[in-house]
Amino acid sequence: xxxxxxxxxxxxxxxxxxxxxxxxxxxxxxxxxxxxxxxxxxxxxxxxxxxxxxxxxxxxxxxxxxxxxxxxxxxxxxxxxxxxxxxxxxxxxxxxxxxxxxxxxxxxxxxxxxxxxxxxxxxxxxxxxxxxxxxxxxxxxxxxxxxxxxxxxxxxxxxxxxxxxxxxxxxxxxxxxxxxxxxxxxxxxxx
Numbered sequence: 001x002x003x004x005x006x007x008x009x010x011x012x013x014x015x016x017x018x019x020x021x022x023x024x025x026x027x028x029x030x031x032x033x034x035x036x037x038x039x040x041x042x043x044x045x046x047x048x049x050x051x052x053x054x055x056x057x058x059x060x061x062x063x064x065x066x067x068x069x070x071x072x073x074x075x076x077x078x079x080x081x082x083x084x085x086x087x088x089x090x091x092x093x094x095x096x097x098x099x100x101x102x103x104x105x106x107x108x109x110x111x112x113x114x115x116x117x118x119x120x121x122x123x124x125x126x127x128x129x130x131x132x133x134x135x136x137x138x139x140x141x142x143x144x145x146x147x148x149x150x151x152x153x154x155x156x157x158x159x160x161x162x163x164x165x166x167x168x169x170x171x172x173x174x175x176x177x178x179x180x181x182x183x184x185x186x187x188x189x190x191x
Contacts, residue, residue, distance in 0.1 A: 001069065001105060003112045006059035011048040014059065017068045019043040021095045026155070029132065034156030051075075058116040062096075062109050070096035070105055072113045076120050082149025085166050089122030110143070117169050125169060128153055128162030140165050 006014065019039050027035055051057050051073065062070040073093040091113060096106050117125050128151055129136050145165035153162040 001064055003062045006061045008052050012045050013068055015043050015045050015048040030155050034158045037156030060112045069100045070109050072109055074116050079126055080151045082164050083126045085124035087123035088126045089117040089120050091125050091127040114169055123169055124166055126166045128164055131161045131163050
């Protein structure tokens with residue numbers, strides 16, 4: 001498995017991968033028209049290209065040979081008011097494809113995420129995770145993320161609730177700020 005920072009040439013693969021994994025994970029719990037609206041607004045070659053070019057974003061990809069196995073995106077934005085920790089960086093997307101669930105890839109990718117957060121000047125990482133995603137929420141709890149509140153997340157016009165979780169960079173002492181975890185939901189980053 002190779003984990004590296006994404007390049008502009010990765011935009012098309014990331015757009016396809018993100019839309020497919022989001023749909024695989026959340027289609028059963030959302031109306032098809034709402035899911036389609038979300039996918040159309042959140043993913044696509046133009047959007048991924050803009051994100052990769054933005055200096056306030058870092059995208060990390062995990063590849064198994066030529067196959068994209070997972071990716072994560074961090075961004076420097078103003079957090080919701082429930083995030084009061086110093087220098088917070090949002091873990092905006094965290095996707096691991098189903099064939100790699102349970103292999104430890106999530107932990108490896110999170111190590112790269114924490115290092116990238118430090119590169120963006122972060123002292124804390126925050127994310128939104130769907131309140132109805134117990135697997136991701138439990139994994140975060142095991143990794144030291146603490147629930148600090150909630151925020152709205154829209155799938156099309158459907159307003160849903162994400163729990164907001166925060167952890168300090170370097171909280172587990174695994175090298176330069178590394179910690180293990182799984183994302184929320186793109187903002188629903190998901191395993």
